[in-house]
Amino acid sequence: MNTRVSIQDVAQLAGVAVSTVSRVLNGYRDVSEETRAKVHRAVEQLGYRPNQAARTFRTGKTQSVSVLLPMIGTDFYNRLINGIDQGLAQRDYDAGLFPLLSPRRLERYRNPSAPPYNADGLILASLNPDRLFEGGKIPADLPTVLVDIAHTAYDSVTVDHVEGGYLAGRHLLERPAPTFVVMIEERFDTPFASGVFRERLRGFRRALExxxxxxxxxxxxxVEFSWDGGRLAAQEILRRLDGPANIFATCDLLAQGLIDEFAHKGIKVGGEVRLVGYDDQPWAEAYGLSTVKQPIESMGGLAARLLLQRLERPTAEVTHRVLSPRLVVRESSRV
Amino acid sequence: MNTRVSIQDVAQLAGVAVSTVSRVLNGYRDVSEETRAKVHRAVEQLGYRPNQAARTFRTGKTQSVSVLLPMIGTDFYNRLINGIDQGLAQRDYDAGLFPLLSPRRLERYRNPSAPPYNADGLILASLNPDRLFEGGKIPADLPTVLVDIAHTAYDSVTVDHVEGGYLAGRHLLERPAPTFVVMIEERFDTPFASGVFRERLRGFRRALExxxxxxxxxxxxxVEFSWDGGRLAAQEILRRLDGPANIFATCDLLAQGLIDEFAHKGIKVGGEVRLVGYDDQPWAEAYGLSTVKQPIESMGGLAARLLLQRLERPTAEVTHRVLSPRLVVRESSRV
DNA sequence: ATCGTTTCCGAAATCGTTTTTGTGCCTTGA
DNA sequence: TCAAGGCACAAAAACGATTTCGGAAACGAT
Incomplete structure (x- = not known):
């Protein structure tokens, strides 16, 4: 007995036309105080709630955007989501999150009329639209901005991984020593962003040069993307070296494995063996791990603002924003 | 030039009526193979995509449900979301996630026509509908199931915290010793679920009896809900005791603080000082922490299935499912 | 008094589907 | 031969809002 009451009923009870009710509800002018009150009274009395589906149908607007992302629960996506959310909230937009939790979901979201695309705009996090939509276009030509990945055809916000690697390199080279890099094998068969580890390495190399x-x-x-990967890397490094060293791990998880394995062998990072990670995971501080920190919240916030802009001017020129990471120095890389 | 093509255009190109196109697209009978092919050809040629908003408007169905939850990123909600997602995927439903990331969002989501309620059903995680909607009804009378919280008026899935406390108590009492409980102060001014820590304590007491x-x-x-809270508790306990003890921490985070502080003082849990936590956080195994594990994925999956059922029969009787936690024994509570 | 302007409001068109109803035509069976 | 029924499709009526258009009334200025 709630969804049954339509704007018609309100109009009837108030003794006005539906168009008048609509005008009142949307705060338009051209309505006298008197009728405005009448309408409000009728609305109240009937407990009328506008049918959102009808409204969306007519106006084509939902006041919401969808965020497609590979997963949730990682520190990276948590921070990103927070950033996006804040950026959106400023302008009365809501965000629905759609993580690609399973291959099945991925398949479903390839359907252009899947629920995520029932929104005014789209934020793709770490997702390559070409691979996600198999070369097709963005469903319903939804205004889209990419985050954590770039593409010539869409607005994007990324952080510069080459620069991050470079920062790590410059820092470690303050004290010259044999240098190691521990990185992760990339797979290109997923629609997820990739190539970042290689980029970080590239920046690091540039510093070495x-x-x-x-x-x-x-x-x-x-090695593999795991704590164990880091431990194996530590064993490998110890096999090759006996003395001071500078180590760059292209992500903190690997760095953690390294630290733990070194500790197991009685070696404490910092001093002789210096280590820099990447990501600034929440536990990095407790570990005393020097690391490259990305401005993830800013990235999310900026993406949200770009999307809002594009919603206003759909045909504006595509913009790409590249943010700079920052080096956080802690004990693991002290001389 | 994509959203511009409607079912009308398809019908015209195919030389049939719109109703026929609709029947073809929805796989209804009463269409000859010949016209079916014609329609498909026209669809292909025009790149026609049905307008989802119109469809939703007409049918009132979206094939999606919304999940409202206090936050994301915690182990609990990660597992819960995974469970829900799996339960939903079985029946071709999609889930949009709407975390209450800020007080502002909470306020917005009180609006019954906010984007989250533009769905066929609603899952409320740890959220009390009375408090969330300030005594009002669920927006648009959306079929709703509660998870991690119970309410007489709605379907719910919870796990029994009293039983969990009881399990911890029984286990610790295998070897009688002075007993401590470390728990968290509850706040009732949020719309989030609460009272669970008290319930866990109640179960523990029951075992003691x-x-x-x-x-x-x-x-x-x-103490406070933090690692530091656990450390302070450890100090407090040490002040009161010198000898063997059984300790029940009503959540793993506190247990972690306890363990770390004890270690700092040279005391290793397990043996003399036995400790049981609650939650089975991901790191609990590495910590050797005995703990009470909740079947969170099952809870999510079950909630999803209950919602699907309710969507089919909206007026069926309200059901409440209570799941049992399980004790995971590790080193921290070995005698 | 006349003429414009503004203010307020109603009628009707419209959005793109789905669903209901109607209509010839073709079979079938008695 | 005729009634009954099924088939394949068309026509039109919804669904519930927004928006456009236009007209009546009220008002002010000439």
Whole structure:
């Protein structure tokens, strides 16, 4: 007995036309105080709630955007979501989150009329639209901005991984020593963003080129994306080295594995063995891990603002914003 | 030039009526193979995509449900979301996540025509509908199921915290010793679920009643919901005791603080000082922490299935499902 | 008194689907 | 031969809002 009452009923009870009720409800002018009150009274009395589906149908607007992202629960996406949310809230927009929790979901969301696309705009986090939509267009030509990944055809906000690697490199080279890089194997068969680890390595190399130290091929250890990966890398490094070293792990998880394994072998990072990670995970501070911190919240907030802009002017020129990471120095890289 | 093409255009190109196109698209009978092919050809040629808003408007169905939850990023909500997602995917429903990231969002989501309620059903996680909607009804009378909280008026899935406390108590009392409980102060001014810590304590007390050991009033230490809270509790306990003890922490975070502080003082849990936590956080295993594990994924999956059922039969009787937690014994409580 | 302007409001068109109803035509069976 | 029924499709009526258009009344200025 709630969804049954329509704007018609309100109009009838108030003794006015539906158009008048609509005008009152949407705060338009051209309505006298008197009728406005009558309408409000009728609305109150009937407990009328506008049918949102009808409204969306007519206006084509939902006042909401969808955020598609590979997963949730990681520190990265938590911070990103918070940033997006704040950016959106400023302008009375709401965000629905649609994580690609399973291959099945991914398949479903390829359907252009899936629920996520029932929104005014779209934020794709770490998701390559070409791969996600298999070369097709964005469903319903939804205004879209990419975050944590770039694409010539869409607005995007990213942070510069090359620069992050460079920062790590410059820092470690304050004290020249044999250098190792521990990084992750990339897979290109998912619609997720990729190539970042290689970029970080590239930046690191660039820093090395400015100094006297070399990075031999076999000093780049490629492992799996796991804590165990880091431990294995530590064993590998110890096999190759006995003395001071500078180590760059292209993500904190690997750095953690390294630290734990070193500790197990009685080696404490910082001093002789210096280590820099990447990501600034929440536990990094407790671990005393030097690391490269990305402005993830800013990235999210900026993406939200870009989307809002695009909603206003759909045909404006595509913009790409590249944010800079920041080096956080802690004990693990002290000389 | 995509959203511009409607079912009309398809009908015209195919040389049939719109109703026929609709029948084809929805797989209804009463269409010959020949016209079916014609329509499909026209659809293909025009790149026609049905207007989802219109469809929703007409049918009143979206094939999606909304999940309202206090936050994301915690282990609890991660597991819950995974459970829900799996339960929903089985029947071709999609879930939009709407975390109450800020007080502002909470306020917005009180509006019955906010985007989250533009769905076929609603899952409220840890959220009390009375408080959330300030005594009002669920927006648009959306079929709703509650999870991690109960309410007489709605379907719900919860796990029994009293039972969890009881399990911890029975286990610790295998070896009688002075007993402490570390718990968290509750706040009732939020729309979030609450009272669970008290319930866990109640269950623990119930176990004690079956044995010879007493729980003195000042052996219940109430602290803040933080790692530091656990550390302070450890200090407090050490002040009161010198010898063996059984400790029940009503959540793992407190247990972690306890363990760390004890370690700092040279005391290792397990053996003399036995400890049981609650939640089975991801790190609990590495910590060797005995703890009470809730079947969170099951809870989510069950909630999803209940909602699906209710969507089919909106007037069916309200059901409440109470799941049982399970004790995971590890080193921290070995004798 | 006349003429414009403004203010307020109603009638009707409209959005793109789904669903109901109607209508010829073709079969079938008695 | 005729009634009954099924088939394939068309026509039109919803669904519930917003928006456009236009007209009556009220008002002020000439």
């Amino acid at each position: 400015e100094g006297p130290v070399k990075l031999p091929k076999d000093h780049v250890v490629t | 079956e044995g010879p050991v007493k729980l003195p009033k000042d052996h219940v230490v109430t």
